[in-house]
Amino acid sequence: MATVRIPPVLRPSVGGEKEIVADGSSVGEILRALVSSHPETEPQLFSPEGDLNRYVNVYLNDEDVRVLEGLQTHVSAADTLVILPAMAGGR
DSSP states (O other), rough: EEEEEOOOTTGGGGGOEEEEOOOSSSSSHHHHHHHHOOOHHHHBBBBBSSSSSEEEEETTEEGGGGGTTTGGGGGOOOEEEEEEOOOOOOO
């Protein structure tokens, strides 16, 4: 099981947890396990087509999964996923 670090904006959807342990062998499987346990996170993480929302960044051990194999990126039990919503705005 991998550790998923939850950003403050998603914590209300996961009962306030900062980290969650989820089972899966790929980034997509782990994020789907998170959604299965906490359905409120689905529209925050995934587009209606099932892809990762473009404004959500996911890092596997400090590497952006988009430069790896995306949702198919292999994950081991010792790995950590970090979900970071993209920030926009300002002057």
